[in-house]
Amino acid sequence: VAPDAELYIARVLDDRASGLDGNVLAGIDWAVRNQCSVVSMSLGSPVLVGDPFSEIYEQAAARALAAGTLLIAPAGNESQRPDEIAPVEHPANCPSILAVGAVDQQLRVAPFSNGGLNPGGDVDLVAPGIAIGSTAPHPSLYQTASGTSMAAPFVAGIAALLAEARPRARGAALRDLLLHSALALGAPARDAGAGLVQAPR
């Protein structure tokens, strides 16, 4: 998506793709210290309807924004639409973290994609999240995968393109550019937020 972006990689999950808050917070702190403009973190922990967002993550994300670092996270995959919609999970449910839902090739909200059910825990944008080409462990090396974890990096990549095009747009200004340039899909804001993320022309 953004071939000229400079990548900083922080490992915060283990070999089973799980990890603890402390590692994730340390990774965010490291990214802020290294002046990363965009942080893509495809991880999360489910919450229930009525659960508040984490004050710790909200404070961390707000401080990151103020320092010019935009955090982007998946909305989560706990829904079974149309029957059941689960709330945007932790930490994407923090107001200062950009929450990304998933759509399919026809731009329909993916059946697993979580929705904005809790105060502050809105979906901000959507991006492709079904049958996305990705890397895989040896020996297959490549696979297709689905999930809001596949959608969030599209938004991160487009944020990087916008950051390259607008060197002074960082933090909240970069977030606002992403939101204001999104393509409205006609889906409820609860499910798609401002709409489909759009790359700069």
Added chain:
Amino acid sequence: MMGRFAFGWDRRGAAAVNRANVAVAVADDARDRIYEVAAVCRAVGLDHTSTLTDIGVLLGSVELDNLLSLRAVPGVVAVEVEREFRLKQYLWGR
């Protein structure tokens, strides 16, 4: 104040059912003295392991009985028990 998931294991992996790993948020107006806040947190029982200065967070573990004392330390605005994360891949799509 706290996450929903309390873990009965400390950072060293030893069974300690009365302890929890915690993250402690330091107030904006106390960030320039975060090490002083950390010292007071240690005095009320925080086994302090990391100081994340750029986001104003302390990491460590604490006995559950001391959680309220930790939250009451001047300059502390939130204490949350650590929770687990997973990569968010929807498995049927593999």
